Each structure stands twice: as structure tokens, then as C-alpha cells.
Amino acid sequence: MSAAAEPKVYGWCPGALRPMMSGDGLVVRVRAPLGKLSVTQARGVARLSEEFGNGLLDISARANLQMRGIREDAHEDLIEALRALGLIDPDASAEARRNVLPAPFWAEGDDTHAIATGLSAALAGAADLTLPGKFGFAVDCSAEPVLQDIAADIRIERSGGTLILRADGAGAGLPVTRESAVAEALALARWFLEQGGAPEGRGRMHRLIARRGPPAAHAAPVARTAFAAKPGAVPSGTLAALEFGQMPAATLAQLADHGPIRLTPWRMLLVEGAKSLPPLPGLILDATDPRLQVVACTGAPGCLQALSSTRDLARELAPHVPAGTKLHISGCAKGCACPGPAPLTLTATGENEFSLIRNGTAADQPLKTRLSASALRAAPELLKEGS
Numbered sequence: 001m002s003a004a005a006e007p008k009v010y011g012w013c014p015g016a017l018r019p020m021m022s023g024d025g026l027v028v029r030v031r032a033p034l035g036k037l038s039v040t041q042a043r044g045v046a047r048l049s050e051e052f053g054n055g056l057l058d059i060s061a062r063a064n065l066q067m068r069g070i071r072e073d074a075h076e077d078l079i080e081a082l083r084a085l086g087l088i089d090p091d092a093s094a095e096a097r098r099n100v101l102p103a104p105f106w107a108e109g110d111d112t113h114a115i116a117t118g119l120s121a122a123l124a125g126a127a128d129l130t131l132p133g134k135f136g137f138a139v140d141c142s143a144e145p146v147l148q149d150i151a152a153d154i155r156i157e158r159s160g161g162t163l164i165l166r167a168d169g170a171g172a173g174l175p176v177t178r179e180s181a182v183a184e185a186l187a188l189a190r191w192f193l194e195q196g197g198a199p200e201g202r203g204r205m206h207r208l209i210a211r212r213g214p215p216a217a218h219a220a221p222v223a224r225t226a227f228a229a230k231p232g233a234v235p236s237g238t239l240a241a242l243e244f245g246q247m248p249a250a251t252l253a254q255l256a257d258h259g260p261i262r263l264t265p266w267r268m269l270l271v272e273g274a275k276s277l278p279p280l281p282g283l284i285l286d287a288t289d290p291r292l293q294v295v296a297c298t299g300a301p302g303c304l305q306a307l308s309s310t311r312d313l314a315r316e317l318a319p320h321v322p323a324g325t326k327l328h329i330s331g332c333a334k335g336c337a338c339p340g341p342a343p344l345t346l347t348a349t350g351e352n353e354f355s356l357i358r359n360g361t362a363a364d365q366p367l368k369t370r371l372s373a374s375a376l377r378a379a380p381e382l383l384k385e386g387s
């Protein structure tokens with residue numbers, strides 16, 4: 001990758017109290033407690049998005065809701081309104097620490113609900129714990145884990161009927177109980193820091209585990225469970241996918257007419273109790289929709305670092321992506337929409353110009369370079385060449 005194309009790495013994620021400037025205004029990320037918006041909260045966020053922003057809402061890979069295009073001079077008023085809805089932490093550091101992702105199918109009073117609630121409160125109160133900005137926890141305690149493929153540094157999951165605390169990257173963990181899980185998770189976070197997992201304030205658990213392995217007591221094996229979310233009915237409601245993880249605020253308001261909303265890390269919303277949902281702008285309700293096979297970041301003009309637009313091309317190439325595979329289109333080598341490897345990746349290297357990478361990340365060595373968007377549109381089979 002050329003130095004000119006080197007993306008800027010911030011090492012932190014935007015919050016509500018610490019927003020990030022983007023090409024279309026401030027990005028304000030709302031970390032809804034337990035990943036749930038009540039009907040009132042969902043309608044409120046939708047109204048505020050239109051009043052103070054550009055009316056577009058993203059769902060992040062950690063199941064947070066991003067309000068886009070917020071005017072700088074409106075940020076303070078927005079925060080007060082979000083605070084009145086119960087969606088704002090006491091301060092920016094508590095907001096950053098409370099990075100807890102519960103499995104979206106939790107039920108009131110079950111292990112996921114109880115542990116995620118306790119962990120969120122403990123992290124918010126642990127003012128001495130200075131973790132890297134992206135360091136996160138996953139609480140995934142149902143019989144079949146659903147978050148094992150989702151990025152997290154510390155995991156509490158069920159394996160063979162036992163709750164296990166596991167450092168990301170380790171194949172084994174520490175058996176815990178509902179009562180001990182929160183304290184042990186915080187102890188593991190402190191161990192990560194003591195072991196030098198975050199030099200200069202940055203670092204991820206899986207990198208530390210690759211260097212030195214997990215703590216000696218983490219010896220209970222954890223079974224791997226693959227889970228693929230699809231739009232459609234689930235026991236607790238209906239899952240609706242969002243095209244490129246984005247929707248107009250009006251869609252969120254209309255979804256709230258059907259029930260409370262749960263945010264998921266699969267770029268989908270779970271509408272609690274809904275048996276079906278109407279077609280609304282930005283929603284994908286059909287599990288065979290080809291757009292489910294493409295991911296594309298904000299791209300130009302919404303992202304300041306983007307070298308090209310991404311989503312129009314992704315929409316056009318979606319029907320040509322071979323079945324069972326995935327195409328990632330990235331506006332630069334940072335690969336925000338898909339940090340891990342994808343079967344096919346197009347990384348922008350200039351305006352409407354892309355490199356093709358196979359089985360890699362947006363920053364990996366390309367198989368082909370200087371592919372123009374128009375050539376890809378005219379001959380989408382270029383994606384399959386060399387496979």
C-alpha cells in the first residue's frame with residue numbers, strides 16, 4: 001500500500017459524549033443499555049436524528065446505533081435530549097468502558113441478561129480501569145452461543161452446560177458462575193493490562209494471547225458454535241437486516257410501532273414480539289436478497305478518508321457475487337465494514353478505482369490492481385477470475 005493511501009488509525013471509537021467528525025458531520029454513537037431501545041427511546045432517537053442530524057442511522061458491528069451528520073453546534077442539545085431518554089452515561093470514560101455486547105436473544109432474568117447488566121454497571125463504576133478504546137466484552141450465555149464470530153476481547157459464554165470466561169484468541173477458559181462472572185471478567189481485564197497487553201494504550205486481547213497464552217487457570221475447553229443470522233422470524237420476534245447497516249430515521253420510528261428494538265452485531269435489528277414486518281426503506285426482509293452478500297463502508301463522501309464511493313457499486317455487483325461467498329467493498333485500506341478477511345474485497349485506491357483481494361483484508365496484497373468501477377460494472381465476472 002502506498003504511503004498516500006495509508007488510512008488514519010484513531011484507536012478509539014466514537015461515543016455519544018466523544019463524537020467523531022466525519023465527512024457528513026459528527027458521528028454520535030449511542031450505546032443503548034443491553035442493546036435495547038424501548039418504543040419511546042426508538043421514536044425519540046429517530047426524531048432527534050432528523051432534528052439535529054442528516055436523518056441517517058447506522059448500526060455498528062458492536063450493535064451500537066450511530067447518528068450521522070450531527071451538526072457540531074447541536075451536539076450539546078442532542079446529548080441533553082438523549083440523556084432524558086436514558087441513553088447517556090455519566091461521563092465519556094464510563095461510556096467508553098461500558099463496552100458490553102449481550103447476545104441479542106436474551107430474556108429478562110436469564111444468565112445473559114443478569115451478567116450483562118452486572119458487568120455494565122461494574123465497568124461504568126471501575127474508574128481506575130483504563131482499557132484500550134476498542135476493548136470489549138461479549139456475554140453469550142444461551143445454550144447455543146451466537147457471538148463467537150463477533151469481535152470481543154473477553155467472552156462469557158456457555159459450553160457444554162457450563163459458563164466459561166474466555167480471553168479472545170484462547171481455545172479454553174475459566175469456569176464461572178452467574179455470581180462470579182463479573183468479578184472474574186474484570187480480573188481478566190486487569191490481567192490483560194498487567195501483562196502489557198496495551199502498550200501506549202492500544203492493544204487487543206487476541207494479540208496478547210498469541211504472544212503468551214491465557215492465564216494458567218484457563219484450562220476448560222470451549223466448543224466452537226457457528227451461527228449465521230438471517231432476516232426473518234425468530235422465537236423472540238423478527239430480525240430485519242439493514243442495507244449496508246444503515247436506515248433512514250423514519251424507518252426506525254416505523255419499526256417502533258411493531259415493538260421494542262434490539263440492536264444486533266449482524267447489521268440487523270430484532271423487533272421484539274413482531275410476527276412480520278412491512279417493507280420499509282433500508283430494510284432487507286428476504287433471507288435470499290443478494291445485498292446480504294455485500295458489505296460496504298460509508299465511503300465517499302460520508303467518510304473523510306475515503307478514496308471513492310462504495311455503496312452504489314456494491315448494490316450493482318451484489319447479484320453477481322457467487323452464491324455462498326461475500327464481497328467487501330472498502331473506501332480505503334482500513335476496512336471498517338469488515339476488519340477480518342473476506343472471500344472477495346475491493347479496496348479503493350483512487351476515485352472509482354479498486355484493487356481486488358481474495359481471502360484477505362482490505363489492506364492485504366491484491367490479486368489485481370487498478371480495476372475501474374465502470375470495468376467492474378461492465379464485466380462483473382472480473383470478480384471471479386483467478387479463483
Ligand code: SF4
Pocket residue numbers: 007297298299300303304305306307330331332333334335336337
Ligand atoms: S474503510 Fe471506509 S469508512 Fe473506514 S476509514 Fe476507510 S473509507 Fe472511511
